[in-house]
Amino acid sequence: MRKIPAALAVLTLAVVGLTGCSMPGAAECTRPAVPDQDVIDLIAVSGSTDDAPDVDIRTPFHSTEVSFADVVTGEGTPISADDQLVVLDITVFSGETGEPVGSTTYDGALTAVFPVSRWEQTFPSFDQALDCATEGSRVVVALPPGEVEAETAATMGLAEDDSAVAVVDIRKVYLPKADGKNQYNTGQGLPSVVRAPDGRPGIIVPDGAPPTDVVVQTIKKGDGPIVTGDVPVRVHYTGVLWDDHTVFDTTWDGDPASVTLDSVVPGFAQALEGQTVGSQVMVVIPPDQGYGDEEQAGIPADSTLVFVADILGLDPEPAPAQ
Structure with a gap:
């Protein structure tokens, strides 16, 4: 998620291809036998x-x-x-x-x-x-x-x-999707998340007023390295507008994004910092921690944003400028 993302075509929730909640205990990957x-x-x-x-x-x-x-x-x-x-x-x-x-x-x-x-x-x-x-x-x-x-x-x-x-x-x-342990979250009136088999999330936004502060929920807890902000982090994410529930940005139609915490909006940076590789995180970002009171790349002014991010790995530290 870039600070000013290139808006993708707006998708309805049905287009995301939801098949219900993913379940723990996926089969291990087994290496094929030597063919010859x-x-x-x-x-x-x-x-x-x-x-x-x-x-x-x-x-x-x-x-x-x-x-x-x-x-x-x-x-x-x-x-x-x-x-x-x-x-x-x-x-x-x-x-x-x-x-x-x-x-x-x-x-x-x-x-x-x-x-x-x-x-x-x-x-x-x-x-x-x-x-x-x-x-x-x-x-x-x-x-x-x-x-x-x-x-x-x-x-x-x-x-x-x-x-x-x-x-x-x-x-x-890198991980293809978050592989951490499912976490129990409470929070009436907050969005819920469902996942397709490939890990693509669908975000169900409830009716009602959004929270006025940043809300972060860890949906899956990975056991990989911690996101500190010292190096870029690879994430798959989907962003939804609270008001009309439409998807305004997603990486799941292409490659995961490599982001630094200072290149994304403050609410998104807050959601990533301190998380571990393999985790899936849901964050609700009020306007003052998102894009504020100006329209940005098709995102209306004063929008509350909801993101679900899968943390897939850490990139090497960038080489120093010559």
């Missing part, structure tokens, strides 16, 4: 996961199907959704020569944050190879011909009938 161990046995991966891998491939290497295996298994957050944000380092090797033909920077910055679906545009099989892989893992992927996007393959010098090998280091995985 014989193919994986032709690839030896070594070296520190902090750096580009050392790879020895029995060449000429050819694979007829995608196969993958975890060289190192991390203990962090699993990849469970195509729209989940991740930071990856990748090196690609020619199946013909065994030599590296392309790689990311391995600079340790953790700033190249993209949804998994963005990587799948280049490596379509990553939807299989990275399914339930965890932060901190190193994954080797055997890529048959056609499993590297054509223009990228040509840039790397891979022929149409060439197989390739990719080694993927999963540096960081």
Whole structure:
């Protein structure tokens, strides 16, 4: 939520796609078995996961199907959704020569944050190879011909009938939605929240006058790091106007937002500060802690705002200005 957000098309509550309240106890993410161990046995991966891998491939290497295996298994957050944000380092090797033909920077910055679906545009099989892989893992992927996007393959010098090998280091995985424990809240006359299976919230605003002070409720309590304001925080959020119950802004139609506490309205900053990653927070923001008495990007003057925010992770501290 930016201080002056770009207003999205107004959505009715029905359009949010509600299916009722989410329930605790979701199934754990289970890593698939290695599809073809014989193919994986032709690839030896070594070296520190902090750096580009050392790879020895029995060449000429050819694979007829995608196969993958975890060289190192991390203990962090699993990849469970195509729209989940991740930071990856990748090196690609020619199946013909065994030599590296392309790689990311391995600079340790953790700033190249993209949804998994963005990587799948280049490596379509990553939807299989990275399914339930965890932060901190190193994954080797055997890529048959056609499993590297054509223009990228040509840039790397891979022929149409060439197989390739990719080694993927999963540096960081953001949560796809709040995964904390449900919390009991009282508060007659306050909005209630329902969630679709993917985590998208629906906000039910009651009839009646809004509160005159900021009200914050923790709906789910995560066990991750605390939001202090020292670094940006990644959030999915939906904002609703109290008066007409319409959605005026949401990130759920795209990527989660990276925000700093000094870049959002005071009421929203108050709701985030001190919360933990994995939490879902509902906040009611009166006009004096929101946009005040002037219309802002389609939000009427003197509006009381209601936000539900899922806290998905913390970003690295920005590099100092040169």
